[in-house]
Amino acid sequence: MKPRLAVIKLASCDGCQVTLLDLEDELLAIGEALDVAHFTEASSRFDPDGPFDLTLIEGSVSQPRQIPIVRHARAMSKRLVAIGACANTGGLQALRNWANHEEYLSLVYARPEYIETLAESKPVSELVPVDFELNGCPPDRHQLLEVITAFLVGRRPNIRSESVCLECKRAGHVCVHVAYGIPCLGPVTQAGCGALCPGKRRGCYSCFGPRENANTGSLADDLERKGLPPAEVARRFRLIYGWAPPFRAESARREKP
Amino acid sequence: MTAQALARDDLGALFDALRAEGYRVVGPTLRDDAIVLADLRGPEDLPAGWTVRQGPGTYRVERRDDEALFGFAVGQHSWKGFLFPSRERLVEMRREDGALEHRPAARDAAPLAFLGVRGCDLAAIEVQDRTFMRGRHVDPGYDARRRAAFVVAVDCLEAGDLCFCASMGTGPGVERGFDLRLTELGPRFLVAVGSARGASVAARLPLRAAPAGDERRRRDGLDDARAHMGRTMQADDLPGLLFGNLDHPRWDDVAARCLACANCTLVCPTCFCFSVETVSDLSGTEARRDRAWDSCFTVQHGQIHGATFRPRIKDRYRQWLTHKLGAWVSQFGVSGCTGCGRCIAWCPVGIDLTEEVAAIRATSRPAVAMPPPPAPAPAVREPMVPATARVTAVRRETDDVVTLRIAHEIAFRPGQFHMLGLPAIGEVPISIAGGDGRSVDHTIRAVGAVSGALAALEPGHALGIRGPFGSAWPLEACVGRPVVVVAGGVGLAPLRAALDTMAARPLDYPSVRLLYGARTPADLLFTDDLQRWAADPRFAVRVTVDHAGADWRGDVGVVTRLITDVPPDAVALVCGPEMMMGFSVRALCAAGLPAERAYVSMERNMACAVAHCGRCQLGPYFVCRDGPVFRFDRIARLFDQEGF
Structure with missing residues (x-):
């Protein structure tokens, strides 16, 4: 029997699920290798009960009703893989974690009493253990394919926690930070995107989040030496992956007067 | 021979000559506001009139006040990108219906001409030659590209802000190792020929006798560059x-x-x-x-x-x-x-x-002595392509440990290891636990994806095998001496072949003491062998476990507690977790054994196993090449060093 796959969504833009659909050349093979039991974005087949051999979960835990979904997904899945910035660190919507939740609700919604949200946007791993975290906003489709392939053949996914700089140098891109003075978060950001922005002469804004052992303090010092005011440095660390602990701590340090 | 010169206006003839000899020309060109290395169409692609200003963490191109073609210091790219590409396919594998095929990946070795190689960078190519071509294992892709490459070197008559080639003895002039060498002297290049291939290309160039004084201008320019290095470093010590x-x-x-x-x-x-x-x-x-x-x-x-x-x-x-x-x-x-x-x-x-x-x-403390480089050895090619072998028998040792017997005709020395792999899963180093010339035994604990898949193999299944690699237990140095063998957990596996050798040669090994520790009685490996060795009157076998039930009649406690009364002329062979080996050797030394008669087997991240990938380094050593078995005193300094 084919392994059963579920793709589940929480609070998210669906971009991670679309990344899976972007695997156009491999989609048929994936459909043949796996029994797609549940896929919110792509299929009308609706089988949330499980059990599943592999579950990809997208989005952050942002509403009380999502808590039982996450617990159910964990209980029903042999392997639970959290994909994307939201599922792994709370995502862009975690920007509200710094604000007053009640005030936001009354500012944004005409009838806030209809809205049920948590005060903080949380990563899945804060509620249940996950077997693997695939980062990126959205994740790279080749890396997503690698996670699925590795699961099917039984190897460890070849996803490295190194900096974007390695991909940038392997590609031969000229370093935007050194050669043009463009602030770049590549040195503290996890590789996987293929160094897309530096390849287009733009600084990395860390849509893959902090790499292992990110020395954010030294890079932030350097950005300040290059003329960025501390508040601007803080802002750069408080974006898509702002709630990830190393970035959260760095933005807090730079924010202080 | 009179010095020869090529007019700057005739530089196009060099491109023509190189192409006529079959080369693709690559060299420096201005792209994205930086000087990079890329394909060159002709002299018009060279960065005429450009230089660079560099500092720590900064690089900017600037106009020069002349039209020099090579008036800049090295940039981000180096020739390594052509000889050792940032990504390269090594081995292709196919598994179908139980059959397993390994073959070397196809390689592109179209000859390249490197135009504008500076002294530092030519030295760097020669440094990488030592890694990929001059050791026991030759990297076939690098070797082919390097042998095919044509080097047009260029002298540096100006030093860059961050240069210190003069300190390292690699520049600013290029004196050897090139096919052709150019020295840019305003309207012409002084040309030197360094090889037969260089002469063949030079014969196609409209060379003229260089004006008197050009050689002196070259020397003066090099002296000037040497005197204005942006950095210096005392390096010999x-x-x-x-x-x-x-x-x-x-x-x-x-x-x-x-x-x-x-x-x-x-x-x-x-x-x-x-x-x-x-x-x-x-x-x-x-x-x-x-x-x-x-x-x-x-x-x-x-x-x-x-x-x-x-x-x-x-x-x-x-x-x-x-x-x-x-x-x-x-x-x-x-x-x-x-x-x-x-x-x-x-x-x-x-x-x-x-x-x-x-x-x-x-504010340094005194220097220490360092080991010399290894002696040259005959070259082995295609070291990354596994042979296909089949499992003939599987023996379950414990809940998570099995011994595979693999049909493989190979000579090995006890202590060495093989790389064992499965096509889509990966490859890991596994020590050789025994063998008879027709087959080898590998004892594997299922801890990760690869070891788990290997441990699940059944008789008849195929796998990839490379090796044997690395150093061996010093069995000849043990002849005639008492031998103390200390093993922890699966650390007994790399010692098993050594113990069997000693069991088989009674005259050479009159006294063998085996001290073996495991977590629980259920984790003991090779229980048949332990009984066989214990029955030999020359062997003394003591087994201890960390935890045991009431039915265990042996020792309980760490293996180091068994290390007592060590004969002063003994040799010790120690294998197990790093921490256990450290405590064991310390206990052996405290009991009177000199550290140069203790041997340990080390583990690091061995990925290529042929001293190319650099990941298993332990200070001055590669564990795959100089180890895994080391004389303890040679690594003692690193052994207790956190983070090495």
Whole structure:
């Protein structure tokens, strides 16, 4: 029997699920290798009960009703893989974690009493253990394919926690930070995107989040030496992956007067 | 011979001549506001009238006040990108209906002509030659590309802001190793021929006798460059100095600044570390092993299942600098630094290794002695392509440990290891636990994906096997002496063949004491062998476990408690977890054994097993080449060093 796959969504833009659909050349093979039991974005087949051999979960835990979904997904899945910035660190919507939740609700919604949200946007791993975290906003489709392939053949996914700089140098891109003075978060950001922005002469804004052992303090010092005011440095660390602990701590340090 | 010159206006003839001889010409060109190395159509693609201004962490191109074609210092790219591409396919594999095929990947070795190779960079190519071509194992792809490459060197008559080739003895002039050499002297190039291939290309050029005084102008220009180096570094004593100062406070200081981003290592023209990645289709039928530039600044570089050897940035920077300027000499007989200055310019936060070295030197403790490089050995080609072999028998040793018997006709020495692999899953080093010339035994604990898949193999299944690799237990040095064997857990497996050899040669090994520790009685390996050895009157076998039920009648406690009454002339062979080996050797030494008669078997991240990928380094050694068995005193200094 084919392994059963579920793709589940929480609070998210669906971009991670679309990344899976972007695997156009491999989609048929994936459909043949796996029994797609549940896929919110792509299929009308609706089988949330499980059990599943592999579950990809997208989005952050942002509403009380999502808590039982996450617990159910964990209980029903042999392997639970959290994909994307939201599922792994709370995502862009975690920007509200710094604000007053009640005030936001009354500012944004005409009838806030209809809205049920948590005060903080949380990563899945804060509620249940996950077997693997695939980062990126959205994740790279080749890396997503690698996670699925590795699961099917039984190897460890070849996803490295190194900096974007390695991909940038392997590609031969000229370093935007050194050669043009463009602030770049590549040195503290996890590789996987293929160094897309530096390849287009733009600084990395860390849509893959902090790499292992990110020395954010030294890079932030350097950005300040290059003329960025501390508040601007803080802002750069408080974006898509702002709630990830190393970035959260760095933005807090730079924010202080 | 009279000096010859090529008019600047005739430089196009050099491109024509190189193409006529079959070369694709690559060299410096201005692109994206930087001078990069790329394909050149002709002299019009050279960066005429451009120079660069560099500092720590900064690089800018600027106009010159003349139209010099080579008036700039080296940039981010180096020739390494052509000889050792950042990604390369190594092995292709196919598994279908139980059959397994391994074949070397196809290689593109179209001859390249490198136009504009500076002294530092030619030296760097020769440094990488030592890694990939001059050791026991030859990298076939690098070897083919390097032999085919044509080198047009260029002298540096101006020094760059970050250059220190004069300190490293690699420039600014290029005196050897080129096919042709150009010296840019305004309206003409002084041309020197360095090889028969160079002469053949030169014969196609409209060369004229150089004006009197051009040779002197070259020498004066080189002297001027030498006198104006942007950096200096005293390097001759660095191996011993750096390894004598592994606890220097400067390592913490630099670690606070270092991003561990790996830029220094990837722009370095000599850094050679790579990762080996297993790639496959969804079914695992077609698979391959690729390599990609890796760096000692990544966590994966020094990581195996269950152990991270260099967790802190401090460990990684120290690994890099002590290797680059120190261990390299022991590994390859030459420094790994050529003084090109790239690592200073392309460090995002501007860390300058010449400053770091000066700071360590200023308050250093004495230097230590370093081991010499190994003697040359006959070359083995295609070292990365496994042979296909089949499992003939499987014996379950414990809940998570099996011994595979694999049909494989090979001679090995006890203590050596094989790389065992499965196409879509990966490859791991596994010590050889026994063999008879027709088959080998491998004892495997299922801990990760690869070891788990290997441990699940059944008789008849095929797998990939490479080797044997590495050093062996010193069985000849043990002849006539009492031998103390200390093993912990699966550490008994690499010792099993040595114990069997000693059991089979009673006259040579009159007294063997085996002290074996495991977690519980259920974790004991080779219980039949233990009984067989215990029955031999020359053998004394003591087994201890950490935890046991009431029915266990043997010892309980750590294995080091069994180390007593060590004969003063004994040799000790120790294998187990690193911590256990450290305590065991300390106990042996406390009991009177000199450290030079204790041997341990080390484990690091062995990915290529042929001293190319750089990931299993242990100070001046490669564990795959110089180990895994080491005489303890040779690594004692590193053994207790956190983060090595």
